[in-house]
Amino acid sequence: MNILIKKIIHAGVLFISITLFSAGMSTNLIAAEDSAKLYKKQCKKCHGKKGEGKKFKKEPEKFKYAPINELSQDELLESLNKYFKMWSAKNWENKKEKKMAKATKKLDDAKIQTLAEFIVTLNK
Numbered sequence: 001m002n003i004l005i006k007k008i009i010h011a012g013v014l015f016i017s018i019t020l021f022s023a024g025m026s027t028n029l030i031a032a033e034d035s036a037k038l039y040k041k042q043c044k045k046c047h048g049k050k051g052e053g054k055k056f057k058k059e060p061e062k063f064k065y066a067p068i069n070e071l072s073q074d075e076l077l078e079s080l081n082k083y084f085k086m087w088s089a090k091n092w093e094n095k096k097e098k099k100m101a102k103a104t105k106k107l108d109d110a111k112i113q114t115l116a117e118f119i120v121t122l123n124k
């Protein structure tokens, strides 16, 4: 094969690899930013900025909203999936469960995954 053609092919392959690589990088960055935003918008008002939970004003020894920043990623995934299913089936046992189930109504698998990954970083 002509050496010039070889060089052109090489340059092309290199260019495509770099483009794909940077596209992958920016998707990751966007995901990290999105999860923080998602948390702030949909979870923070009950579970707190750092996932520390919220206690009752009148009974400061009791949690009104559970702390979630000490759960593992697997526990978070399991829990969020449980509430997500609860909401789809409209099937909860009490008001507290209903509150949390409703909080998952705008989520999907990808968002649940990204939130679980984000929440474990909150107490670091």
Ligand code: HEC
Binding pocket: 039, 042, 043, 044, 045, 046, 047, 064, 065, 066, 067, 068, 071, 076, 079, 080, 096, 097, 099, 100, 103, 104, 115
């Ligand atoms: C309207 C208030 C409210 C919002 C908003 C909310 N939660 Fe909750 N969350 C609760 C309540 C109440 C419980 C306890 C439910 C129960 O008793 O089963 C809970 C429980 C949880 C648990 C289980 C805790 C444990 O110890 O098992 C996780 C995990 C959780 N929430 C994550 C989230 C995430 C992530 C978001 C954002 C998508 C969110 N919550 C938004 C009220 C809320």
